[in-house]
Amino acid sequence: MPSEKVINENFERLSADIPGFIAASLVDIESGMTLGLKSNRPDFDLAAASAYNSEMIKQKMKIMRALNLKTTFEDMIISLGDQIHVIKMITPGTFVYLAADRASCNLAIVRNVVNRNAASFQ
Amino acid sequence: MAVLDREREVVVIRVVYDGPPEAGKTTSLRALAGSLGQDVTSPAEEYGRTLYFDWMDYTAGRFEGYQIRCQIVSVPGQAEFYQRRWRLIKDADVVVFVGDSTSARMDESMESLGELSRFLARTASPPVGVIFQANKRDLPEAMPLEEIRKRVHSGGSPIAVIESVASDGTGIRETFVFAVRLALDRVREQLQSKSLPVGKPEIESSDALLASLRRREGRDSSLPPAASPSAPPLLRQVIAENEDPTLHFAPWRDVSVAVAEEERPRSPDPSAPSGSIWPPVEGRVILQEAAGKRMSTHRLRGGGWTAGLGLGWRIFSGRDTVFQDLEAGREVLVQVARMHVACRPLLSVHRCVVLASTGQGTWRLWQIVRAERPLRDRFTDINRCSTDEAAARIVEAANVLCEVGARIQQAPCNLPCTLDTIGYGENGPVYVGLMPMDVQEGPTADVSYAIGSQLGSILRSALHDRRSEVLAAVARSLFHSHPSDSGRLLDEVLTQLAAS
Numbered sequence: 001m002p003s004e005k006v007i008n009e010n011f012e013r014l015s016a017d018i019p020g021f022i023a024a025s026l027v028d029i030e031s032g033m034t035l036g037l038k039s040n041r042p043d044f045d046l047a048a049a050s051a052y053n054s055e056m057i058k059q060k061m062k063i064m065r066a067l068n069l070k071t072t073f074e075d076m077i078i079s080l081g082d083q084i085h086v087i088k089m090i091t092p093g094t095f096v097y098l099a100a101d102r103a104s105c106n107l108a109i110v111r112n113v114v115n116r117n118a119a120s121f122q
Numbered sequence: 123m124a125v126l127d128r129e130r131e132v133v134v135i136r137v138v139y140d141g142p143p144e145a146g147k148t149t150s151l152r153a154l155a156g157s158l159g160q161d162v163t164s165p166a167e168e169y170g171r172t173l174y175f176d177w178m179d180y181t182a183g184r185f186e187g188y189q190i191r192c193q194i195v196s197v198p199g200q201a202e203f204y205q206r207r208w209r210l211i212k213d214a215d216v217v218v219f220v221g222d223s224t225s226a227r228m229d230e231s232m233e234s235l236g237e238l239s240r241f242l243a244r245t246a247s248p249p250v251g252v253i254f255q256a257n258k259r260d261l262p263e264a265m266p267l268e269e270i271r272k273r274v275h276s277g278g279s280p281i282a283v284i285e286s287v288a289s290d291g292t293g294i295r296e297t298f299v300f301a302v303r304l305a306l307d308r309v310r311e312q313l314q315s316k317s318l319p320v321g322k323p324e325i326e327s328s329d330a331l332l333a334s335l336r337r338r339e340g341r342d343s344s345l346p347p348a349a350s351p352s353a354p355p356l357l358r359q360v361i362a363e364n365e366d367p368t369l370h371f372a373p374w375r376d377v378s379v380a381v382a383e384e385e386r387p388r389s390p391d392p393s394a395p396s397g398s399i400w401p402p403v404e405g406r407v408i409l410q411e412a413a414g415k416r417m418s419t420h421r422l423r424g425g426g427w428t429a430g431l432g433l434g435w436r437i438f439s440g441r442d443t444v445f446q447d448l449e450a451g452r453e454v455l456v457q458v459a460r461m462h463v464a465c466r467p468l469l470s471v472h473r474c475v476v477l478a479s480t481g482q483g484t485w486r487l488w489q490i491v492r493a494e495r496p497l498r499d500r501f502t503d504i505n506r507c508s509t510d511e512a513a514a515r516i517v518e519a520a521n522v523l524c525e526v527g528a529r530i531q532q533a534p535c536n537l538p539c540t541l542d543t544i545g546y547g548e549n550g551p552v553y554v555g556l557m558p559m560d561v562q563e564g565p566t567a568d569v570s571y572a573i574g575s576q577l578g579s580i581l582r583s584a585l586h587d588r589r590s591e592v593l594a595a596v597a598r599s600l601f602h603s604h605p606s607d608s609g610r611l612l613d614e615v616l617t618q619l620a621a622s
Contacts, residue, residue, distance in 0.1 A: 004157065028183075030395065031299065032185070033190070033302055034182065047183075051183045052184065054184060065447065065449070068447065070447075071483055091393050092391070093391075093393020
């Protein structure tokens with residue numbers, strides 16, 4: 001895993017490349033704890049969002065097992081009324097969670113930038 | 123000390139930062155606080171030194187639907203507060219041991235770590251995970267990481283090593299998150315064994331902890347006495363005795379076969395989910411140590427897979443231990459874990475079993491065993507030994523094979539008894555090889571084969587030039603010792619060799 005400094009630099013890059021970037025974190029799935037984060041909006045509770053999203057991933061993995069799906073979980077894209085949330089698996093134990101303002105960007109840009117930078121979080 | 127507070131829907135865990143004086147405990151806690159946006163409270167400080175503890179409260183993450191509330195405490199490092207240190211560690215769910223990793227202070231760190239391990243081994247159940255946070259890695263005199271690992275592991279307990287520079291925050295958060303995972307593994311064990319306390323935690327603030335400490339001081343006789351300054355550096359002695367010359371021991375290295383990259387399964391790594399590692403807490407620590415980084419896997423001629431060659435661990439997966447789904451793999455993991463438990467007194471300590479994703483939609487069961495010294499190592503330089511020394515080693519190996527072989531006969535599974543699978547663990551001779559993945563699998567413990575064929579082969583080849591002198595010395599040694607099974611078997615070997 002990269003150092004926290006490198007993780008923060010990666011988030012700086014995401015923030016610069018995604019118009020409407022709100023917040024992002026690298027999260028440990030098992031505990032829901034953040035390994036690094038960046039937020040441009042103080043009212044966005046990134047720690048809570050990261051923890052609940054780790055629960056969501058665990059549930060999704062249970063669903064995949066229940067459906068006997070022999071494939072990998074790559075990412076999750078969630079469109080809210082005014083935000084886009086992306087969850088990108090980095091390793092089997094960690095994921096990047098990112099929120100962006102829907103008025104300033106679109107799904108394709110967010111997904112593309114996250115995918116392009118995913119390897120640097122490994 | 124973990125408590126499940128159902129009313130507030132939180133699970134409270136205690137993360138304790140321990141370590142020798144001025145190793146960087148408080149600096150680590152402050153760096154962590156900075157990274158998490160929290161405050162650190164130190165009830166009493168003198169010239170910047172911690173007198174009681176440093177305290178930080180941090181709520182984040184989720185566990186089984188509950189919020190995780192971490193009480194993060196560092197102990198005072200100064201020798202005069204020795205008893206206070208144990209009182210704080212007694213309530214830990216995980217310990218981050220901050221060690222000064224510079225060459226000059228490494229002995230001190232090791233001595234303190236040894237004390238911690240012995241204390242936890244005596245008091246904690248289920249076991250408390252320990253992480254060695256190798257601090258001050260930015261200093262030019264910092265000891266190489268491999269050397270640190272070797273020394274930390276020679277202490278006996280399974281301890282993960284993570285590098286840090288507390289002064290600039292490097293490695294601090296990573297260590298903390300790993301510590302939380304270890305604590306949660308312990309909590310899960312307590313949940314399963316129904317031993318997890320439920321209710322409101324007794325201590326919820328720095329003030330409450332201080333009051334509790336002050337109440338307990340002076341009337342707790344279960345703690346170890348303060349270390350005598352003149353006490354021999356036991357740990358140093360243990361380390362010296364356990365220097366592991368088999369760091370690169372990997373007997374299957376020469377039988378790996380070429381294979382396309384896409385066919386290789388992913389090696390196991392510490393991200394394996396809870397419930398897929400045995401034993402739950404020590405297993406994750408071993409996994410972090412042995413397979414902290416993704417490694418290339420190699421196929422063996424027999425169809426199995428290995429990884430991390432030459433790193434002091436045997437990481438192995440059998441040809442058939444691959445599963446289409448996690449549940450099927452878990453069933454076998456449980457069986458294998460039961461077999462390990464049943465054989466535990468026979469086995470070397472540092473081993474775990476992991477069910478890990480192959481990255482190809484399947485799951486593979488891996489065994490990770492630290493490469494302990496096998497009996498065969500006693501014979502690597504035997505041609506340079508005196509005749510009496512060579513004979514003594516042969517008699518010693520025969521005795522060990524017979525002793526462990528007799529115990530292995532009682533095991534619920536078949537374990538091979540050879541010069542390569544029997545060796546010296548921390549508490550004497552043990553089985554150091556890989557475990558079979560099936561109760562029926564594996565050859566039986568044939569001690570006469572090991573003595574007759576393997577020791578006989580050493581006598582024939584390595585000691586070829588002075589075979590008759592060594593044979594005579596072995597015979598003399600047997601003549602002067604009590605009659606035993608090993609003596610009888612060796613006697614048979616001598617007769618055969620003399621006739622050949």
